[in-house]
Amino acid sequence: MAGNCIRVKMMKGLVFDIRRFTVHDGPGIRSTVFLKGCPLSCSWCHNPESQSGLPETSIKIFPLEGRKFREEEVSGKWMTVEEVLNEVEKDRVFYDESGGGVTISGGEPTFQPEFLLSLFKALKSKGLHTALDTCGYTSWENLSLTMNYADLYLYDLKLLDDKQHFMYTGVSNKLILDNMQKLARSGKRIIVRLPVIPGISDTDEFFSALRTFLGKMKPEVKEISLLPYHAAAANKYKRFGKENLMKNVKSIPKEALFQRKSELEAMGYSVKIGG
Amino acid sequence: MTDRIKKLREQSLNAINRISAERAVLVTEFYETGIDRKVSVPVGRAMAFDHILRHKEICINEGELIVGERGPAPKACPTYPEICLHTLEDLEILDTRKKVSFKADDEVRRIYKEKIIPFWNGCSNRERIMNLMSEEWLNAYKAGVFTEFQEQRAPGHTVLGSKIYSLGMNDLIRQISEEISRLDFINDPMAFEKREELKAMEIAAHALIMFAGRHATELRNLAETETDEARVKELKEMAEICSLVPARAPSTFHEALQYYWFVHLGVITELNTWDSFNPGRLDQHLLPFYIKGLEDGSLTKEKAVELLQGFWIKFNNHPAPPKVGITALESNTYTDFCLINLGGVKTDGSDAVNELTFILLDVIEEMRLLQPSSMVQVSKKNPDSFISRTLQITRTGFGQPSYFNTDAIVQELIRQGKSLADARNGGASGCVEAGAFGTEAYILSGYFNLAKVLELTLNNGFDNRTQKQVGLETGNPEEFSSFEALTRAFQQQLEHLTAIKMRGNNIIHRIFADYMPMPFLSLLIDDCIPNGMDYNAGGARYNTTYVQGVGLGSITDSLTAIKYHVFEQKTITMKGLLKALSADFADFEEFRKELVYHTPKYGNDDDYADDQARLVFRMFFEAVDGRPTSIGGKHRINMLPTTSHVYFGSVIGALPDGRKAGQPLSEGISPFQGADHKGPTAVLKSASKIDHLLTGGTLLNQKFSPSFFEGDEAISKLTSLIRSWFRMDGHHIQFNVVNAATLRDAQKHPEKHRDLIVRVAGYSDYFNDLGEDLQNEIIRRTEHEGV
């Protein structure tokens, strides 16, 4: 055990952000720890800088009275579990009052499996409510290890058609769908998160396939979040010199989203928009 | 809203704020007779009060149910030449200035020229104060180290308790006679003073009964000529009410409101007290009348709502009396800081939220008026539904109500020596000031510029703007060998300057005690009658004098920047820093960028910066708290700026936090505008590091865009946010719900946003009425969005 402790202390994870007062990543007021690195490369990714498993530099502009100071900024910081813990502990009073806690997101958190597990263990030992925001693209072994520590899964479901999935995310969805079914069977609380992207996933085909797929996991999976696509990350693509494939995709109209929501609600799901 | 309320509300909104010379003429007439020279000062003041109420025009607006106006018409604002005298130039400025103007027509100016100015010139209370202040006080005052509340307005800063709901003026007159008959002219050296004060109170009590009687007569006259039968019946009922109250205690809901309103008019007519008088815990006081009315069938919920709405409109008809001198040039506010308290705890400590609390919240939501302002007292005993209902009003973006922590207020008051019962019956008034309602005079003496103290320290006590040695010579900062040496010098400077302020307060308190007593207000606040002592002389059960610290964020960031750059990172020498400051950062842009972007700042839950907030707060507290006042009370601190952070910023050069010369300081206990970037929980954590319970109020403003309030879940998360803040002993929080784009548009097209009310500091105001600086600042304030 002693050796294990030392390892936990020494182990560092690549964190690209810790945000406080996140209110769309699970119940209550939360902090979200974003781990860097992701095996997917979704065309609509809001955090393109989170995809690479290494620190990245970009130019950030600091405006001051019309003058623009350009400085290099590193995104991604190697942190110990303890450092992360100290940061998220700061808002404990808010978690306690609101029934909130800590969400680990990414990138894809399971991309750093050992660090993730140590972090989860530490959070649980402090009695904090935990959530894992995952795209599900990881070995079942990795995912199942988190089951003892995660109180809630925010499970991203991008596309059901495998070809399409491959085209837009760079990987097959087989593993993702399998993992999700296994997880559901285990009885863990899952909120399915669906990025709704005009012309890609905001289609009748997708939603009908979705009904079939989710039907297999009834009654375990009851909660769905629709995440409307915002053209908000365009600037980031520029900064990090990445190609923005979504340039021509517009934000989704509210009415269309409410339509999808009520359809799913009619089937007995509890549906939220935006997390 | 009934038709009549709609009309009255419109009338109130459309009424033009104007100066009425009525009160000035009456008070001048009275003093011209010379009668006051034959009697004691308090009796003279009471006779002047009687004279005004006896001769002022009675105004009854069409369709109204609660009657009485301070001036001859809604928003016709009187002046108080015995306190401060408007010059013809002042009237011209008030009439023509763009913001918060008061029409002063030719007739008013003629009266001022021929009658008011010749009589009062050179002998208003303001001139007495300025003549009696020391040179060091005047120097510090002119340098902008502090402001002086009592220079242009009488001390007020108090809130009514439950007294008038069980006692009529005749009951008080009886108490007074008993006290007079008990006076011992052999053994009590103060017996004469007591008798004169008590006689004055008696005259004032009779005056209010007479004033109500004049309304009764007028209402009967109106009933004679009124053709609408329903209105005739109402007018007769109202006449009956005015002949019953305030002579005796009220017995119905309507009587209770009308009684309060006469009392309100009495207080704001007697003198121009700071912070419009205020009924305080309205949901507590009115509940028994509401229940009784429903039970005996004399009242319905609808009727109660209509009466309350009419009551609300009365407040809105009464703008704050305008100031004189240079301040007339600055835009100010029409708000007179009347803050209705809802919720909280009862005398026995139990949950005070009741049926009427929710009815009053409906009234606030529907009326959407600038005045009265409103707040909710939130105790751990109150239900969440109370907070969430209130948040639904807040999210409509009208800046009211604000949220106060009852459990903190009770502890603050107890620490200051109040009884548990008196503390529980208290609340907050004005901006955020904690007080024991009905039993305390808690007088705000002036804002204190914490950042200016640092500027003076960095200049060895010399003020560059006024070219005077304003502070102590605490040493050449270039010779400070450590950060501690700097903070020691800062502390000496702070102690020196707060002492100047408090010495001034003790002179001004005596001036008001001896020359400007308020016998009418004294009737209302316990224990002025048994003490036989005026409110302004320390007659209340508790007497507190506040010095209000301003610029916590700015001073914290400035000290932190010096610690970080000069003493630790050594990115610049003290000499270099002073050069950068005196150049207002010209040629130091690179360094200024480091200050703005790469230096720890208050508001991010970073102890490196927040430690300086703790330090400055502690020093300020120790310099002021517990020092005696000349009316038997104690000095205390609170942390609130109203709008003074703009003025205080205008008298300070560049600061080490990167703020350029003349820019506003941080406001309340909020971080400097834009300095916080870790979201609202981090701001709250930083702000909780000062000990709120040692103050009599702190002010925290949080701006959210409307989208943040969408949905029940958001409301429940905000409820938790408020609960968390209060669990950390936070005193107050208010939300500004409006997006920057709307505000920018309002600045460009004010005409399109005439109804836009924003939270400024401890109060809300029309955005259009704010000065451009303040408008810009509100736009800049960080918008905290959920991620």
Ligand code: SF4
């Ligand atoms: S899974 Fe998430 S983090 Fe990874 S690329 Fe897709 S959207 Fe981005």
